[in-house]
Amino acid sequence: MATFGTLSDRLTATFSALRTKGKLSPADVDGTVREIRRALLDADVALPVVKDFTAAVRERALGDEVNKALNPAQQVVQIVNDELITILGGQQRRLEFAKNPPTVIMLAGLQGAGKTTLAGKLAKWLKADGHTPLLVAADLQRPNAVQQLQVVAEQAGVAVFAPEPGNGKGDPVKVAKDALKHAKTALHDVVIVDTAGRLGVDAELMKQAADIRKAVDPDEVLFVIDAMIGQDAVSTAKAFQEGVDFTGVVLSKLDGDARGGAALSVASITGRPIMFASTGEGLDDFEPFYPDRMASRILDLGDILTLIEQAQKSFTEDEARATAEKFATDSFTLEDFLAQMQQLKNMGSIKGMLGMLPGARGMREQLDNFDEGEIVRTEAIIQSMTPAERRVPKLLNGSRRLRIAKGSGTTVTEVNALVSRFEQAAKMMKTMAKGGMPQIPGMGPMPGMGGGGGAASMRKAAAKKKGKSASKSGNPAKRAAEEAARAQGVRPAPSGASGSGFGLGGAAPAGDKQPTADELAALQKFLGR
């Protein structure tokens, strides 16, 4: 959706003339509400939901409760974000297990929503939790759906109940009933019933789904819906609610770039909570659903929280503190640089990380050109140095550089670039560690810093990198991490914790996973120019 820019960009544009105004006039609000409406429609939120939603936002924006501390654009984004989270369900709901096992979970949805894959993921997830799930092949419609479930079950290492070969033969209601008996005798405590995909308008198949529901009396009926679905989410969700009355929703294919407005539509129209998100083709790509993160995604504010969480997993506070001290005392060496880079690698794919940043959706092309191999090459260069050279880069004369280039299979130019980049980075980090704030927008009155903000500078960084043959890989990622931390309102303390030179350690103690109003405001400030 890059072509349309993010909602925050547009809001910023709408309000550029209103900077000095302290309060929103009805006309301002109307303009903003129009932008929000468009953004929501672009994100595939269903029209009736958009209408209710914008009406609610309008009312609140004109009300007296607005936060006087924020500028108008920030106020509106805050209101929108609050409302989104409210609709998406303030908190997550867990699966409910039956008092007398087996617990029966039934899956339903359109064709191609991802039910069979989800059945495997859910089974694997439950198995890891100490349950003994049984997968039931009640999709006898689609050719070879039964085989697919068998393969998935094997991959997940769980049992499967498939008495019928499928391909249009057999009675799914009977299969489901027999599965319950089988589960009781074979002592499975959870039964997951995979049903055939069906369209909301197909009365006959909806009745079949209702019959399966009646036959097995499930504790949970999960409605699996594709995150890419458009306006049809409303009629489909309504049809399934009337047909099988699901108890929870699973959003699939969230690893794509769909903004997932369907989540909002379904939650708002049916009032059922979204319980899980499915984020890839591997059986482990499955996670509980976080409403606040989804709100950010719909508004394209980026999935900062996930990023921070991942960072927290890889960086400990102590490590960050040690690094910060090294910066401050000028004892940061290429060895530390290498260690930092390896830590970044532990966080997973750099591309994936960058993708979570606000506005990053527009960077797809640059991301694609981002070569993870650069890191490997940089590593090779550093590892081809002697320990003395790593500690004192000044030692590196021409012949040493040539040796290193040969040893690492690179060129002298690349070695040169790495060394100069390291020196620049060390210098910048030092300034920051001492409490200085070079080139960070949105951190207070810094006139002239205008366009340097957030996504724009990231894009520049990425683009710049593309041009050079030498690896620049460490930098944008680190910068990304810093910006993420900063966006959360983490300011460098004067003490050692100013490890926010690498931001991540500093973010850890904040600990609070819910974005507070302040954080969102800071985030918005960071996004605005």
Add this chain to the structure above:
Amino acid sequence: MAEGWRLGGALRGLFASPTIDDDTWDDLETALLGADFGPDITEQVLDELRASVAKFKTTDPRDLKRMLRESLEERLAAHDPTLTLSNRPAVVLVVGVNGVGKTTTIGKFAKFLTGYGRTVVVGAADTFRAAAVDQLATWAERAGAQVVRPQHQGQDPASVAYQTVQFAIDNNIDIAIIDTAGRLQTKAGLMDELGKVTRVIEKLAPIAEVLLVLDGTTGQNGLAQAEAFIESAGVTGLVVTKLDGSAKGGFVLRVQQQTGIPIKLIGQGEGIGDLTGFTPHVFAASLVP
């Protein structure tokens, strides 16, 4: 149950009112947005219609309805929906994101072609998803087409594609259709794999058509899908599936308009005969009855 053709329903009420007023325009906008045309196309169509209404000074909603249908039809008909399958063998590569109905479409397409007396071989280059090969083989059997299977699980899809085309050449088969694994357009590595598949096929024979299958229930993300697949696989035509449900698939108009890639086939059910060529006036008429 869902209300069926929602745009149709919304418009029926709308065009029953005696004159064109503000409500008419509001309802029209609602109907267009509800059919997944997206805010851009909706705005364009509305502007165009407002201009026409002003120009012809009409107040009759029936005129508006006719103009709407014509406007949509004209937009839909902007590109040529004919399939070019004149090479022998004509190689058709089918691509798309997960769960849009690629395999089902191939089954129906093979039946469609065998119905015209063409010999068809399908290549199961979806070596990733569990049981995808069997699913395709079942369809091929129903359609009376031959099938080329991978020799082992997880074989390189490009090599299966190559073998399929080779098989078609050796056995003098008219058309080779190659199934690929579903992939989200954001997975750069998987998208590159498609590029490899096309390069490898082209060593043997030029590719006649690369069909991108789009799920009719998709929203505005369909455009992002199309753009990514055009870039990595050189898509030459669109197939819209699952139009037998309550979804209108209005987003395909936006896709066609912005990418210039024509819609070529329409899938409307799980039966083997439920695939038709794309005819703009039929599609427009189903949107605006």
